[in-house]
Amino acid sequence: MTNLSYGRHCAEIVAQTGLLASRVEDADLTLPVPSCPGWNVGQLLRHLGGAQRWAEEIARTRATQPPPDDHFRDLSAYTDEDPALLGPWLTEGAERLADTLSAAGPDAEVWSPVPGGTTAFLARRFTHETVIHRADAFLALGAEFTVAEEVALDALDEWMELGSLPVMLDIRSGLRELLGPGRTVHLHATDTAPEAAAEWLVDLTGDTITWRRAHEKAAVAVRGPLTDLLLAVYRRRPVRGEGAEVLGDERLLDSWLEQVGFG
Known part of the structure; x- marks a missing residue:
């Protein structure tokens, strides 16, 4: 069950990333992220952008095994990021992921960490991965975090589905x-x-x-x-x-x- 269409999920990946990128344009990316202990804001953004590119590779290649993910798990090299460079990089990755998912359609079979993986799973998962990491960044920067009701409802439903x-x-x-x-x-x-x-x-x-x-x-x-x-x-x-x-x-x-x- 999902509250949002496949097209809406693809669009939200871009929209949520855009909200995040616009908020960090002039931010101090060295601030710690309390909800992600051990990361600062710049590292959080590198993690999200790297994960989106990882998902794009899965969708584009119709991967049956997960590609290496060390580049967005080990964030030790990203302690002092430049927001002028990181914002556009983040936006580019989100747009690339959304375009690849849109071209593939919702039913392409791909690897996923749960049974029955398709591009529909990736689109939904990375919508809410982006929403929650936007919340992480906003909370760290002292900004008010809001999200559309229908997106939050879908995020909670997905959380329930995966957890059960x-x-x-x-x-x-x-x-x-x-x-x-x-x-x-x-x-x-x-x-x-x-x-x-x-x-x-x-x-x-x-x-x-x-x-x-x-x-x-x-x-x-x-x-x-x-x-x-x-x-x-x-x-x-x-x-x-x-x-x-x-x-x-x-x-x-x-x-x-x-x-x-x-x-």
């Missing part, structure tokens, strides 16, 4: 410890239109993690603005921040966020 894949139980051994009777988590965005149905119920009572958009009683519930919920599940902002309310089993909530986190 059965393969995750093998990747993260601690996930199985979350499963048990009565273990449910409810997220409720308080600032969206009713028709958005911006509520999620995570069910940990079975043999696997499942989720659904629903208004249901749960062992623990979190109520707050949509953007705050998105940043909380990505562990970019404390879940008990301003405007958010936690009701019920807080230990279950903390364990769930810790085990299901990625990105």
Whole structure:
């Protein structure tokens, strides 16, 4: 399930990168990024731009194995970046990725870290990879981070889908410890239109993690603005921040966020 079309995902990769590039034009890129410990803003941008180029290679070559990714994992060489050079470089990479994805269409089979990889997966994943790293940069620079409601809804749905894949139980051994009777988590965005149905119920009572958009009683519930919920599940902002309310089993909530986190 996705709230956005394939074309919208391709467009958002460019749009979100553009918002990021414009914000760092005159910024101090040596500032640390609290939500990505060990990186400064320039390194964060090199990571994002490198990852986008990596995804573009996968889509362009229809790769069946992941290309090397050391160039955007080891960021030790990028401690003192020039914003005048980095902004255009970042924009170029995003446009190249979007163009390649658009030309390939949504159904081309490619390698992905989860089963059934297609270019549609890449387009959606890199939309939200870009959104969250834009948030990292904005928070580090003291800028207000906002994102369109439909993009945030799609980002939360994707986070739910990836975190509940059965393969995750093998990747993260601690996930199985979350499963048990009565273990449910409810997220409720308080600032969206009713028709958005911006509520999620995570069910940990079975043999696997499942989720659904629903208004249901749960062992623990979190109520707050949509953007705050998105940043909380990505562990970019404390879940008990301003405007958010936690009701019920807080230990279950903390364990769930810790085990299901990625990105």
